[in-house]
Amino acid sequence: MxxxxxxxxxxxxxxxxxxxxxxxxxxxxxxxxxxxxxxxxxxxxxxxxxxxxxxxxxxxxxxxxxxxxxxxxxxxxxxxxxxxxxxxxxxxxxxxxxxxxxxxxxxxxxxxxxRDDAPAGLAGDGTPPAGPSYDTVDFHLNEALSNLYVGLHRELRGERLTAARFIQSFAVDRVIALLRLTSARAHHRRDPFEPSRRVEQAYSPEVLPLAEMVPGYARNRQAAAVTLAWLEERFAVDRVIADAIRGLLSGPR
Structure with missing residues (x-):
C-alpha cells in the first residue's frame, strides 16, 4: 500500500x-x-x-x-x-x-x-464547481486575444510581472479551454478545479507548445507572438484585434 x-x-x-x-x-x-x-x-x-x-x-x-x-x-x-x-x-x-x-x-x-450511522453518498460530488460564465469557443478565443492585448500594453508600461500573468498565464488558460472544447482526444483525468493539471500528459508539445507559450518573465513578447500564431492557425481570429496585437509586438521596446 x-x-x-x-x-x-x-x-x-x-x-x-x-x-x-x-x-x-x-x-x-x-x-x-x-x-x-x-x-x-x-x-x-x-x-x-x-x-x-x-x-x-x-x-x-x-x-x-x-x-x-x-x-x-x-x-x-x-x-x-x-x-x-x-x-x-x-x-x-x-x-x-x-x-x-x-x-x-x-x-x-x-x-x-x-461511521455506521453516517448517511450514504458522502463521496458524491457535492455542488458542481463553478465554470466560466461562458464556456464557448468564441468566449475563450476572444478572452485569450484580449489577455494578449492588455498584457502587451502592461509590458510596454514596464509592468512586466502583471504582463507575464496576462500573457503567459491567463491567455494560456484560455488556450487549454479551447483544446478541451475542440480536441478530438478526451482529457479523461482533467481537473475541474485546476485545468492546468496534467495537460502535459493530455497534449503533446506539437499540440500545446507550452515551452514557447510560457518562456518566462523576460520573454512576454515572444510568448504573445507564439500564442497569437497558435490561435490564428486554428481559429477564425478577428483581424482588428490581431492587427492591434501585432502592432504592439512590433512597436518600441
Missing amino acids: HPMLRRLDDLAAHLATRGDALALLGLGSAGAEHDRLDEHSDLDFFVVVEDAAKPRYLESIDWLQAPCPVAYSFANDRNGRKALFADGIFVEYAVFTLEELARVPFHGARVVWQ
Missing part, C-alpha cells in the same frame, strides 16, 4: 475511536483516482464531524498527530490547515459538518471511513 493511503487508513482508525467524527474522505490523488499517487503527491482529505465538534477539530491537531507527529502546520482556510508530518508527508485538509459538506464543490472523492 502507498504510504499516503496507509496514513489515511491510520487516521481513519483513530477517528473511528472518537465519538464526534462521522467520515473521512480522500480527495485528489488520494480519492477515487488513487492509482496516480506518486512520490510527489500531497495528501488531500475532508474530515466530516458532528456540528458541535468542528471547533475542536480546527483548534487542535491532536487527532491529526495520532498516526505520526506533525512537524509544521498553519491554518490556510477557515475550514482547515496545511501540515507536514515528521516523516515528510504533506497534507491539506478541511473539516466540515454534514450540512456544510452538501454545499462544498468537490470531485472524485473516496470514502476512506464512515
Whole structure:
C-alpha cells in the first residue's frame, strides 16, 4: 500500500475511536483516482464531524498527530490547515459538518471511513464547481486575444510581472479551454478545479507548445507572438484585434 493511503487508513482508525467524527474522505490523488499517487503527491482529505465538534477539530491537531507527529502546520482556510508530518508527508485538509459538506464543490472523492450511522453518498460530488460564465469557443478565443492585448500594453508600461500573468498565464488558460472544447482526444483525468493539471500528459508539445507559450518573465513578447500564431492557425481570429496585437509586438521596446 502507498504510504499516503496507509496514513489515511491510520487516521481513519483513530477517528473511528472518537465519538464526534462521522467520515473521512480522500480527495485528489488520494480519492477515487488513487492509482496516480506518486512520490510527489500531497495528501488531500475532508474530515466530516458532528456540528458541535468542528471547533475542536480546527483548534487542535491532536487527532491529526495520532498516526505520526506533525512537524509544521498553519491554518490556510477557515475550514482547515496545511501540515507536514515528521516523516515528510504533506497534507491539506478541511473539516466540515454534514450540512456544510452538501454545499462544498468537490470531485472524485473516496470514502476512506464512515461511521455506521453516517448517511450514504458522502463521496458524491457535492455542488458542481463553478465554470466560466461562458464556456464557448468564441468566449475563450476572444478572452485569450484580449489577455494578449492588455498584457502587451502592461509590458510596454514596464509592468512586466502583471504582463507575464496576462500573457503567459491567463491567455494560456484560455488556450487549454479551447483544446478541451475542440480536441478530438478526451482529457479523461482533467481537473475541474485546476485545468492546468496534467495537460502535459493530455497534449503533446506539437499540440500545446507550452515551452514557447510560457518562456518566462523576460520573454512576454515572444510568448504573445507564439500564442497569437497558435490561435490564428486554428481559429477564425478577428483581424482588428490581431492587427492591434501585432502592432504592439512590433512597436518600441
